[in-house]
Amino acid sequence: MKDTGQTASASRPRISTKPPGGMRDFLPADLARRAHVIDTIRTVYRRYGFVELETPSIENLSTLVGKYGEEGDQLLYRLLRRRDSLTRALDEAASQQRSPTRDELATEGLRYDLTVPLARVIAQHGELPRYFKRFQIQPVWRADRPGRGRFREFYQCDVDITGTTSLVADAEVITAVTMVLHELGFKDFSLLLNHRQLLREMIRAAGINDAAEGSALIAVDKFDKIGREGVEQELGKRGISADPARRLLDLICDQPDASNEARLDYLAQQIDSAQGRKAITELGELCQLCAQTAASSALKVEARLARGLGYYTGPIFEIVVPDLAGSLGGGGRYDQLVGMFGKREVAAVGFSLGLERILTVMTERTMFPDLQVGPDLVLCWMGIPGTDMLRVANELRGEGVRVETFPEPAKLKKQLQYAANPAVSARYAGILGTQELADGEITLKHLASGKQTRLSLTEAAQVIREQRALS
Amino acid sequence: MKDTGQTASASRPRISTKPPGGMRDFLPADLARRAHVIDTIRTVYRRYGFVELETPSIENLSTLVGKYGEEGDQLLYRLLRRRDSLTRALDEAASQQRSPTRDELATEGLRYDLTVPLARVIAQHGELPRYFKRFQIQPVWRADRPGRGRFREFYQCDVDITGTTSLVADAEVITAVTMVLHELGFKDFSLLLNHRQLLREMIRAAGINDAAEGSALIAVDKFDKIGREGVEQELGKRGISADPARRLLDLICDQPDASNEARLDYLAQQIDSAQGRKAITELGELCQLCAQTAASSALKVEARLARGLGYYTGPIFEIVVPDLAGSLGGGGRYDQLVGMFGKREVAAVGFSLGLERILTVMTERTMFPDLQVGPDLVLCWMGIPGTDMLRVANELRGEGVRVETFPEPAKLKKQLQYAANPAVSARYAGILGTQELADGEITLKHLASGKQTRLSLTEAAQVIREQRALS
Numbered sequence: 001m002k003d004t005g006q007t008a009s010a011s012r013p014r015i016s017t018k019p020p021g022g023m024r025d026f027l028p029a030d031l032a033r034r035a036h037v038i039d040t041i042r043t044v045y046r047r048y049g050f051v052e053l054e055t056p057s058i059e060n061l062s063t064l065v066g067k068y069g070e071e072g073d074q075l076l077y078r079l080l081r082r083r084d085s086l087t088r089a090l091d092e093a094a095s096q097q098r099s100p101t102r103d104e105l106a107t108e109g110l111r112y113d114l115t116v117p118l119a120r121v122i123a124q125h126g127e128l129p130r131y132f133k134r135f136q137i138q139p140v141w142r143a144d145r146p147g148r149g150r151f152r153e154f155y156q157c158d159v160d161i162t163g164t165t166s167l168v169a170d171a172e173v174i175t176a177v178t179m180v181l182h183e184l185g186f187k188d189f190s191l192l193l194n195h196r197q198l199l200r201e202m203i204r205a206a207g208i209n210d211a212a213e214g215s216a217l218i219a220v221d222k223f224d225k226i227g228r229e230g231v232e233q234e235l236g237k238r239g240i241s242a243d244p245a246r247r248l249l250d251l252i253c254d255q256p257d258a259s260n261e262a263r264l265d266y267l268a269q270q271i272d273s274a275q276g277r278k279a280i281t282e283l284g285e286l287c288q289l290c291a292q293t294a295a296s297s298a299l300k301v302e303a304r305l306a307r308g309l310g311y312y313t314g315p316i317f318e319i320v321v322p323d324l325a326g327s328l329g330g331g332g333r334y335d336q337l338v339g340m341f342g343k344r345e346v347a348a349v350g351f352s353l354g355l356e357r358i359l360t361v362m363t364e365r366t367m368f369p370d371l372q373v374g375p376d377l378v379l380c381w382m383g384i385p386g387t388d389m390l391r392v393a394n395e396l397r398g399e400g401v402r403v404e405t406f407p408e409p410a411k412l413k414k415q416l417q418y419a420a421n422p423a424v425s426a427r428y429a430g431i432l433g434t435q436e437l438a439d440g441e442i443t444l445k446h447l448a449s450g451k452q453t454r455l456s457l458t459e460a461a462q463v464i465r466e467q468r469a470l471s
Numbered sequence: 472m473k474d475t476g477q478t479a480s481a482s483r484p485r486i487s488t489k490p491p492g493g494m495r496d497f498l499p500a501d502l503a504r505r506a507h508v509i510d511t512i513r514t515v516y517r518r519y520g521f522v523e524l525e526t527p528s529i530e531n532l533s534t535l536v537g538k539y540g541e542e543g544d545q546l547l548y549r550l551l552r553r554r555d556s557l558t559r560a561l562d563e564a565a566s567q568q569r570s571p572t573r574d575e576l577a578t579e580g581l582r583y584d585l586t587v588p589l590a591r592v593i594a595q596h597g598e599l600p601r602y603f604k605r606f607q608i609q610p611v612w613r614a615d616r617p618g619r620g621r622f623r624e625f626y627q628c629d630v631d632i633t634g635t636t637s638l639v640a641d642a643e644v645i646t647a648v649t650m651v652l653h654e655l656g657f658k659d660f661s662l663l664l665n666h667r668q669l670l671r672e673m674i675r676a677a678g679i680n681d682a683a684e685g686s687a688l689i690a691v692d693k694f695d696k697i698g699r700e701g702v703e704q705e706l707g708k709r710g711i712s713a714d715p716a717r718r719l720l721d722l723i724c725d726q727p728d729a730s731n732e733a734r735l736d737y738l739a740q741q742i743d744s745a746q747g748r749k750a751i752t753e754l755g756e757l758c759q760l761c762a763q764t765a766a767s768s769a770l771k772v773e774a775r776l777a778r779g780l781g782y783y784t785g786p787i788f789e790i791v792v793p794d795l796a797g798s799l800g801g802g803g804r805y806d807q808l809v810g811m812f813g814k815r816e817v818a819a820v821g822f823s824l825g826l827e828r829i830l831t832v833m834t835e836r837t838m839f840p841d842l843q844v845g846p847d848l849v850l851c852w853m854g855i856p857g858t859d860m861l862r863v864a865n866e867l868r869g870e871g872v873r874v875e876t877f878p879e880p881a882k883l884k885k886q887l888q889y890a891a892n893p894a895v896s897a898r899y900a901g902i903l904g905t906q907e908l909a910d911g912e913i914t915l916k917h918l919a920s921g922k923q924t925r926l927s928l929t930e931a932a933q934v935i936r937e938q939r940a941l942s
Binding site for chain 1: 486487488489490491494495496497498499502503506517518519520522523524525526527528529530531533534545548549550551553554557561562564565569570571573576577579581591592594595596598599600601602604605610612614623624632635637638639640642643646650759760761762763764765812813844845846849857858859860861862865868871872873874875876877878879880889892894895896
């Protein structure tokens with residue numbers, strides 16, 4: 001064996017070793033935190049009867065384009081055509097003495113969200129159950145300007161129930177999401193609740209033209225960020241006159257600080273249309289369905305909640321915490337989107353949790369339990385054959401201990417220094433010399449306290465397992 | 472509530488709902504099988520002291536290009552530049568009255584393997600431990616011609632130890648991979664073992680020019696697919712004359728059908744160079760290090776093993792099973808690759824398991840345990856308020872039962888039919904009527920046998936948990 005694995009080499013042309021803008025490497029400690037959140041989401045959603053789906057990273061552009069608005073189309077990652085296919089596209093343009101178009105250069109793109117793929121899957125796979133309760137936890141890609149907390153590759157955690165307009169489905173989605181947050185340790189979140197149809201009726205009641213409804217929704221959606229005055233200006237900019245704008249803001253702001261029932265009663269007094277009454281009744285039913293679930297205490301009817309996306313048709317939801325501008329996630333009922341690729345409409349309700357935002361808040365609040373990143377034990381050895389050292393390591397592994405072996409012959413001091421290096425993130429060092437080997441024992445050193453004990457392998461494994469269960 | 476979620480809609484322009492060529496949707500049953508294998512790999516690698524790394528899907532092309540040979544460069548997925556950046560590239564080419572080049576159209580691409588990103592991460596993150604024992608399980612993308620069992624998006628499961636030339640690392644990697652296969656239920660695999668330096672010496676001893684070494688390696692690598700005669704022809708095609716070709720084939724084929732020790736002894740008689748002796752000694756040491764591990768019985772010295780990739784420098788490995796042409800995975804020592812982005816060379820040894828091939832063999836051999844895909848129980852209800860039904864569902868969930876609720880009021884027969892639908896993949900139906908609700912019980916129906924029992928919620932949960940533990 002050689003004594004070193006790292007030797008100076010001739011200088012080479014240097015290439016940047018940073019990931020591209022908006023992309024991230026996840027080192028083991030990062031990944032442990034991400035896995036903690038993802039595993040919790042997966043466990044809870046399974047308990048709520050959801051099954052997991054994964055779709056490919058690459059979709060045909062015909063599937064993606066036109067589904068996310070003009071801005072979304074700009075943010076799609078497109079894959080350059082290859083070989084002959086690219087050559088033909090370039091030759092075609094050259095023969096016409098023009099530049100190739102974007103559509104000629106690319107026919108496939110990267111997944112932009114998890115909802116459009118769900119819609120495609122439902123149209124494609126007729127064997128799925130009538131009520132498809134699926135969750136999906138995968139990265140999506142958006143060529144957005146990278147910035148603080150804004151990435152170009154990030155995970156979405158979606159949960160949806162398709163095939164039914166029953167509000168039981170809305171209640172199940174809301175409750176499942178609530179349970180995820182409970183299990184992660186969140187105690188102070190609110191689950192805001194509104195109804196897209198009620199918003200429409202409020203916009204109408206304020207005297208805003210139906211044609212300006214979309215603009216009004218987008219303006220109201222910014223309330224949290226820009227406040228009442230900001231929304232008023234925004235409405236003005238979007239061509240809505242001052243009086244209707246003020247009436248709309250009165251409607252969405254003047255709710256009594258009271259129970260959801262009282263808030264719904266108040267809204268019922270303001271909005272007198274059949275559609276409005278129907279929406280208010282649905283919200284009441286939904287609150288009632290959740291009355292004996294964990295969601296009940298978090299639910300808050302909030303007439304200001306708009307959810308920018310155009311596709312919602314019924315109840316809409318959003319989860320907020322006091323110390324984060326924006327939301328941890330949101331969702332709602334969208335009965336006309338999932339059927340877009342098929343022959344029939346498919347009702348649906350769902351919720352999307354933002355993994356990156358949950359991680360941000362949990363990190364700031366130090367909400368993570370003691371997550372094990374490294375091995376339980378680094379096995380340090382001296383004066384014995386590697387064969388025996390590996391046998392002992394494997395015996396410990398057989399007892400469930402996570403063992404890293406020091407790979408080279410070295411002085412014990414050097415080996416123990418390595419074991420104690422915070423980057424290794426081990427809890428124990430195991431010392432294995434000729435005497436320990438002869439006795440079928442190891443010396444177990446607790447790295448934080450420095451305490452050493454000679455133990456049989458079985459005893460050592462038990463100590464380590466017990467310590468792990470405590471943390 | 473409305474009574475249906477699926478209504479006929481006006482006809483729309485139809486878009487193909489298949490995933491693009493070489494891409495796959497993973498429905499819940501597929502995903503359960505994939506998760507079973509991935510979870511096993513993750514558990515075993517952790518037990519061997521490896522920590523997990525993830526790198527971004529998108530890398531700079533400067534990181535990727537030139538690392539995978541000319542063919543690899545062709546198979547890279549490149550991302551089309553966006554907005555102004557694309558416009559500028561097109562304008563530049565147009566102003567010179569030529570077509571834009573591929574390099575002008577794209578500066579980023581999709582991850583092609585997990586080794587180059589590892590090398591980049593090691594150069595970038597100085598805080599990593601000196602011996603970085605990492606595993607990584609992520610998709611990679613290759614724009615290969617799709618075909619039976621060949622996909623354009625597929626998972627690699629890599630495990631590597633960097634920073635040491637010690638053969639202890641090689642032994643650990645081999646043993647960890649062996650344990651993965653054991654835990655998955657494989658019993659009849661061989662772990663073929665050779666040494667790149669020994670192969671070089673055999674090529675030299677056969678009288679083949681050093682310059683033709685790469686060609687000879689590529690030809691020998693095809694032995695399993697095309698046999699001895701095929702390799703002989705292939706060597707001829709690559710300009711290696713008949714006599715040296717025959718001598719090389721004699722050398723790599725004429726091993727005694729005996730112990731690894733005897734095979735190494737035989738090779739030592741054929742190859743007399745210092746480099747060859749050193750390689751044979753290393754292989755003997757490696758076999759000795761593994762002697763008391765699970766890998767020992769699977770290890771087989773095989774002079775024909777070549778591993779096509781150019782970067783190996785020492786021992787090379789491959790796992791084969793009798794009923795699959797090709798391998799389940801392979802690896803080896805590559806002491807000059809991981810350092811390519813940094814200032815120093817970094818020794819490394821690793822192994823890459825092919826998830827898709829493992830899944831293929833396990834599916835053909837029906838090696839999967841009874842994996843739970845759907846919920847434990849579909850809760851069917853009648854004559855009671857949805858609020859109460861949801862409370863009962865959540866009580867069962869609190870006891871660890873995976874509960875899907877039938878979302879709409881419907882006749883019991885229809886609900887039970889849904890619960891029994893194989894696509895739902897449930898084991899029990901729970902029936903909740905007025906009487907059960909009043910008694911705090913449910914009627915538990917085992918769907919396979921049709922057997923029904925009235926039980927308290929706690930009892931029902933216990934029955935379900937016990938049945939799950941049995942399967």
